[in-house]
Amino acid sequence: MSRIDVFVAPRPNPALINIMTSVNRIVMLRGVPGLRDILPFNRLAGLRGVANIRHIDFPDADLQRLRASCGTGKATFITPNHPEFFTDWMIDKEIVSQVSPLTASWATNGVVNGLGRLMQKFWLANNLIAQIPGNSAAAREHSVAWAVKGHGVLLHPEGGVGWHGNVVAPLLPGAVEMGLEALRQGRAADPNFKVWIAPVVWKLAFTGNVERALAKECAYVERNLKIERNPTDTLPQRIHQIYSMLLARDEAAWAMPSDESAPYAERQQVLLLALGRRLGEAISFDAADAPIAELLRRSRRWQRENAGDVERQKRVRALADTIQRLQRVGSWASANPSITQEEIAEHLKRIRNDYCRSGLRDTMNRFIPQPVGPRCAHIRVPDPLGLHAYAGSVEDAVAELHRRMQETVTGTVVEVEAGRGFIFHPNPFYHR
Template identity: 40%
Template sequence: MGSSRLNTFVTPQPNAGLIRALIPFNRLVNLKGIPLLRDIPYLSRLPIVRGLCDIRQIDLDDASKALLAFAMNGDNASFITPNHPEFFTDWMLDKEIASRYAPLTANWATHSIVNGMGKWGQKFWLANHLIAQVPGDTEAALSYSKHAAATGTPVLLHPEGQVLWQSDYINPLFHGAAQMALELAQERPEKTVLIQPIVWKLRFTRNVSRELMQELAYVEQQLGLPAQPHLALPLRLAKLHRDVLKQTHTYLGYIAPTGLNYFDLRDALLSRINQDLQHRFGTFAGDTEEQSRQLLRAIRRDEKQGKPLDTMTVRKRRELQRLLRTPKAAYSAERWSQENIAECIKRLRNDYLKKGWRNTLHHFVPRPVAGRIAHIRACEPIDVQAMLKQHPDISADTIMDEMRQRMQAALDSLRLQFPATQTYANPFKL
């Protein structure tokens, strides 16, 4: 794959026949599998039988149905903004929602997916109405998205950006959706411009502690760490995360302190990286996490300016990115559910297990350990025209802050409505 195709925006060519033909395929093969057969031992291991995402039920309440039907009815210019707790399943839920209300919905995706699978792969994704997000060159994607929305085709994008495997927490949002909505509202004042946030929470249909222990054993084996089958589930997860941090200390040439929980050990490592790089990038204010985020932004600025980075700085930048994927704000709850533990294992597998066909396949299509229910809720939409009338100078960041609050409130409500039946002490504080 040449860099010219990978980094070049190509206008989508949505094929209505192909998109509609794939709806039953997505439901059968990707989402739900085959009822009855999917619960038969051994037979259930087959992807087509069980469904890649193993979604047994989709719970979408009447209020959410009404909001989505209005936002995606073709009369409004709508930007649909779901949360992004995991890879692949989110795409399939995106497609399921679109299939119910607006099958030709345009979907943003990374350029490595749209453009990175060769000529025929690119044609397939463009026919499925995917919009390539090319880093550093998003103007064409923004322009196409505004045009699509203005003509009644909803545009769906995940404002959290990358997948961070955090099902109970909405991360800071990128302002692309609000930027497009604001510009379109100013260009087309006669048009109703909406941002429609959506959240979903995935819940196991049964106790999966045995399966989670098996997946922990696999990660331990792949990372060359001693197996810990004698430890209870949260203790085993806690030790695995600490052992990975100790490996990272060694990889970067540090000696890991002993007797610390995950968060303290992680902060110690972040502090060492900050100290080592401050001679080049400066010192920053705030707690350890905030200093590290600012350091990472400073490194990225140098990269964009073409300034060379030595090998060790490249290593430290990569580890900063990994370490900041577990912010304290997302993991502060005293009690964790099995879903919280499962997502932490998936993030480890995604970040650290790269070798072999099994890990490569899992990176693109991470299979859950058991069946789940997808609880989906639409938040109150943001009417951008109404906001502009009240606050003519409102910024995209202000709109995204409001959207994040609505999404987090809806997610918190789901967590209260469907409490975990099995909980554990917070492994990162043990």
């Protein structure tokens, strides 16, 4: 196997972790006071703060709630939402530094193992656990053992980044499953051993009007993707036009009719259903009533088990990649008549990640996406779920975890909105 697909247990170095906590706080998040607002220093990511998180709103009651779930005699699985790439680990690291500094964090194998031996050693010393697609048994076993020792384990139950800060995507069951195994092992030695699934959510909000900077980024995307701009369109309409044109290209690529007068969501759904049927036929699976997530999971398994069928592999991979990319714009995009600056920024980052492939600038954006302006991170902690006192199924526990996370995200959005923290525009995706 390639080294990228081989699990190596983390070797946490407390001294390095403490140093990186300070580096993260200044260089990655907040920036250098006195320089971060002065030209030309505010254009240098390391001085401005790479993630440009100017303020962190983390109420003490929420911090204490999370702290109470961590410590000796407990196994704690910390499950943050996953609205943004790169910023995710920076905020997560700041959170765990205050509650359980030796928390182990799950990360993609492409980051932990895929950047060379020196970087692998660095990430393992920072206590990162490499997630190996299709082969997570070793990572799970290590996570359970580490959690039983009284250290936290952090993983994103949504899986990949969706770039939708107001909505928690369907959750994966991994944290709950590992929690139940930790409970079994912990209770073997201590009848009072406890296991907590500790959800955390954060919502990012710009600290001012960033429309000019968003328009500049939108112009870059239009040029990159060769999409002509209508001079009279508002910024949200330009975003809608980009997505409409990209959808038309996918329709043409798969020989599907295109009705550009229909709402975007309707066209997207028609194409997704057609591609889903084709993918199901390609892997001999009845996709008629299967959720997209299950269809994609089956396709990944088929690809692993049929590596020798080259031509069919290409078709299955192309279908699965297109479906996965299309469904990332969910029903939430058209649910509300208005759209915020933050949602516009999320659309742009999603488009750049999924479609822009023209060179180093786009590659860097996928690994370290740069916000267009300073932001505040509003961090909240829903009530943790105690598996030691929970009698429901894994599915019930996952559903309850999702409910708590979504309710807290929604409540945080309402709270920020009440403080006039958002700037709104008419939403061109909205359809009654």
